[in-house]
Amino acid sequence: MREPLGIFEASAMVISGWIGDFSGTTEGLLFILLILAAPFLLYQIFAPVRKHMDTMTGPEFERYCAQLLSRHGFHQIKVMGGSGDQGADIIAVRDGKRYCIQCKRYQKALSNKPVQEVFTGAKIYKCQVAVVMTNSTFTKGAREAASKTGVQLWDRKKLQQMGAK
Numbered sequence: 001m002r003e004p005l006g007i008f009e010a011s012a013m014v015i016s017g018w019i020g021d022f023s024g025t026t027e028g029l030l031f032i033l034l035i036l037a038a039p040f041l042l043y044q045i046f047a048p049v050r051k052h053m054d055t056m057t058g059p060e061f062e063r064y065c066a067q068l069l070s071r072h073g074f075h076q077i078k079v080m081g082g083s084g085d086q087g088a089d090i091i092a093v094r095d096g097k098r099y100c101i102q103c104k105r106y107q108k109a110l111s112n113k114p115v116q117e118v119f120t121g122a123k124i125y126k127c128q129v130a131v132v133m134t135n136s137t138f139t140k141g142a143r144e145a146a147s148k149t150g151v152q153l154w155d156r157k158k159l160q161q162m163g164a165k
Contacts, residue, residue, distance in 0.1 A: 053105065053135045053159070061105035062089045065133050068162045074099070087121025100127035104134040112145035119149045135159065 056064060059081055066077050074092040081089065090101040102118035104110055114132045122130035131152040132138075138146070138153050146153050154162075 054107075056105055058103075058105055061135070062103045065101065065103045065159075066090055066092075068159065069094075069101070072162055085121070086124045087117035087119070088125050088127075091125055091127065097129050098125070098127040099129045099131055100125050101131045101133055104132060104136070106134055106136045109137045109139045110134050110142050111139050112142045115142050115145040115149065115151045115153075119151050122151075133159065 053061060053064060062079050062081060066079050069077055069090065069092050072094075074094045077090060077092040079090050087102055088100045089103040090099075092099045092101065100118055100122035102114045102121065104114050110132065114134075118130045118132050121127070129152065130150070131154055132142075132146070133154045135156050137155050143153065145151070
């Protein structure tokens with residue numbers, strides 16, 4: 001008695017049948033190109049999902065934070081990125097207020113430096129709300145600086161409440 005086909009063998013049989021049906025046609029060529037490109041396309045589409053936020057690069061984490069914001073009612077989201085962003089990694093709007101957001105993917109607790117940077121960035125970009133988002137936590141000094149300046153601190157716990165992985 002023959003063993004049942006595995007998922008890969010069954011898929012290969014179906015695909016080879018389709019290729020046979022389309023061989024020598026434009027549709028066949030496009031189909032083959034799609035099959036070859038599919039892994040790359042899926043990799044790009046699911047890039048924010050494929051990595052845990054602790055292993056993302058800085059720019060990946062910024063884009064990931066922008067996606068979280070989008071899911072929580074923010075719009076007109078602009079990822080600034082790169083050096084020279086004046087303390088603003090993301091500018092976004094929610095409920096008529098402009099937010100200046102500094103994103104920090106970090107292994108240790110964040111000091112008050114990102115609080116100072118985003119506070120300045122909010123002034124430069126004419127934002128009403130300043131936020132530091134991180135996959136980590138904040139030092140006592142950062143919490144004190146945020147309390148005095150009105151900067152909101154969104155730590156790992158807050159990001160997880162927003163649906164971060």
